[in-house]
Amino acid sequence: MTDEPDQIRLLLIEDSEDDAVLVVNRLRRSGLRIDYERVETADGMRDALRHRPPDIVISDNGMPTFDAEAALHLLRSTGQDIPFIVVSGQIGEESATALMRAGAHDFVLKDKLARLAPAVQRELRDAWDRQERRRTEAALRTSEERFRLVEVQAAEQRRELERQLHQAERLDSLGQLAGGVAHDFNNILGVISGYTGFVLDELGPEHPCRPDLENIEDAARRAAALTRQLLIFSRLQPSQPEVVDLNEVVGQIERLLRRTIGEDIEFGIDVEPGLDCVTIDPSRLEQIIMNLVVNARAAMPEGGRLDIRTASADRVPATAVGAPPSSERFVCLTVADTGCGMDPEVQRRAFEPFFTTRGTGQGSGLGLATVYGAVHEAAGAITVDSAPGAGTRITVYLPAAARPVTAAPPDGTTGTTARGHGERILVVEDDDDIRAISRRLLTRGGYTVADAATRDEALRLVQDDDLAFDLLLSDVIMPGMPVLEFVETVQRARPSIRIVFMSGYTADSDRRLPEGVPIVNKPFSKETLLHQIRTTLNSGSR
Structure with missing residues (x-):
């Protein structure tokens, strides 16, 4: 690898001087010696690339007239091999994927600038490696070509391994972005599926609107499958x-x-x-x-x-x-x-x-x-x-x-939807629509239902001696008290209560779930929810 320069020349595409200073100070605090130039137009970038070529380009994506996509296209048109990193306050999943496929080396959210310095160092090392590779390839055209061929092949293998590692790092970044929206997106799908199911229950099999509603229900299921596909692919959902x-x-x-x-x-x-x-x-x-x-x-x-x-x-x-x-x-x-x-x-x-x-x-x-x-x-x-x-x-x-031996359902039914027998259930969910849908499904399923929009409200209901809940159905990701602390507090107050979680996204390293507690994945169907509730009540799982 080539010797690293004493000072790094940074071209910063940013229309906010304050944000530019924030980025540069973050890099300097990481030990990087930065000499930077800020531009905010295509002409300014074109002039800098022509007369003062940088070692690396960092671009904001939120400027009104010159965004990261345009900056990346301009850089690629010059033919210069310069790393390009996007730093943005917010960026959509499709935009992030498109930028990486177009040649961006990484993207970093402005509220997670701790990733910026390592990303800059990594991409600079890659760029310096590529420069060394070009010099090596030029040398191979000389009389020493035969003697250095084995060495070059070994370097190629090393760079391929590094490329695969960097690809994994980018996938991890995309996965974190996907996980951030999965929970809310699955809640929205749950609302669509839930209310569609309610209407279908009221319509006869020959109603002219029934095929349209079934198509909506199928579309919601497909959207949920696509969300799960991305989460599983990103290793965020087991x-x-x-x-x-x-x-x-x-x-x-x-x-x-x-x-x-x-x-x-x-x-x-x-x-x-x-x-x-x-x-x-x-x-x-x-x-x-x-x-x-x-x-x-x-x-x-x-x-x-x-x-x-x-x-x-x-x-x-x-x-x-x-x-x-x-x-x-x-x-x-x-x-x-x-x-x-x-x-x-x-x-x-x-x-x-x-x-x-x-x-x-x-x-x-x-x-x-x-x-x-x-x-x-x-x-x-x-x-x-x-x-x-x-x-x-x-x-x-x-x-x-081997084909499993079919066992009888735990409640003694023969494949019909499991129903309740008046047991009291407390639904804890901060999304108003999901809470209403869950309560409605459970009430229709034969249960007595109360609900709470916060964990603090739920604890007050659980600790009320006049109320005796048989089961707690709670969303995993909610503001306020951590889920593990919430469960432990509930179980101290009511040791006999059963617990079932529901969530559209649970792979969060900051949240630990108690072992043995079942999870109903959002968006869920009426049959899935009622079956899990009945199974948990019958088995005594807590």
């Missing part, structure tokens, strides 16, 4: 594997798949009867199917044929991507299309995060990467068979699992 029947899952989402692919695509499903089960998170299995189908649909813009097949297999081909499963029997899911196909280079990068062959704004590049992550987590493997103009066939191999 998967919950269970033994599932692949044929059943395909059958359950067939109607949704048919609407997704459109009428210009011939669609066929061929499932092998008596297929073994697999062990995987059902949501992740649905994501695998949906992402493969969406990818196949995108490869056939002018129509074609798409087939889904399930089958059993005794081995995994040697060409499979991923570690070969250790099972002796496998369940296969194949999605085949007659679309444009993939050349070898596209196949090589097909499962790479953020890689996409679609135009800007037409794909996130996370679809097949998420498929690979889900299959790898389930100890499976994938094969890709494709060629330009010859369509694509992707097969997922998952270890077979």
Whole structure:
């Protein structure tokens, strides 16, 4: 690596002098010697790049006439290899993804400037490494080329490992951003699903509005699945594997798949009867199917044929991507299309995060990467068979699992929605609509319900000797008292009370949940909520 300069030349694109000083002071307090120039127009940036080339560019994204996207485009047009970091008060998930795909090296929120100095140091080291690489490549063209070839190859491998590490760091940044909005977004979806369900309960099966409401309900479920997909992909939400029947899952989402692919695509499903089960998170299995189908649909813009097949297999081909499963029997899911196909280079990068062959704004590049992550987590493997103009066939191999013995429901019912017997439930939720929906569902389900908008209010109700609650249903992420302290206080006041959590996003390192307490994921259905409440009351879980 080249020697680091004594002083770092910083070009700061910022229309606020106060914010500029804040950024520079933060870097200087980290031990960096900064010589900076502030500009706020394209002409100012163009002049600085031409006459006073910087070591690094930091750009605000909130300026009214010259944002980070325009600054990045201007920098790339000069051909200069200069790191570009976005610093913004707020930035949307799509904007952040688009900027990184366009060439931004990182983004840092202004309320988390502690990340800025390490990001600057990292990107400067990368830039200096690239300069060294260019000098090395020039030297290789001299008489010493043969003797230095091995050394260069080793450096290439090291830089590739560093690139992969930096990619992981960027994914972590995107994941933190996703986690910040997941909770509120799932609450909104819960409101849509909840009130849609109430209206559907009042309409007869032949009502003309029923198909429209069912489409709204399906759309809300798909949006919830996409949110969960991003959280799982970002390692912010753990998967919950269970033994599932692949044929059943395909059958359950067939109607949704048919609407997704459109009428210009011939669609066929061929499932092998008596297929073994697999062990995987059902949501992740649905994501695998949906992402493969969406990818196949995108490869056939002018129509074609798409087939889904399930089958059993005794081995995994040697060409499979991923570690070969250790099972002796496998369940296969194949999605085949007659679309444009993939050349070898596209196949090589097909499962790479953020890689996409679609135009800007037409794909996130996370679809097949998420498929690979889900299959790898389930100890499976994938094969890709494709060629330009010859369509694509992707097969997922998952270890077979024995079909579980069906047990009778704990309340003695035979598959109908579990109902209450007048038990008293306290709902603790700061979102007014979710609180109202939960209360309404539970009341209709046969329970006596009270609610509280804050944990302090909930504690007053729990400690009231005239009230005897059987179960507490509480959101995980709420302002005020930490969730663990809240649960411990409730249990000291009422040792016999049962507890169930509900949340759209629980992976927060600052919040520790007590072990053994079940969680209902938002947005939840009436059946899911009532079943969990009944199961918890019957089992005595606390």
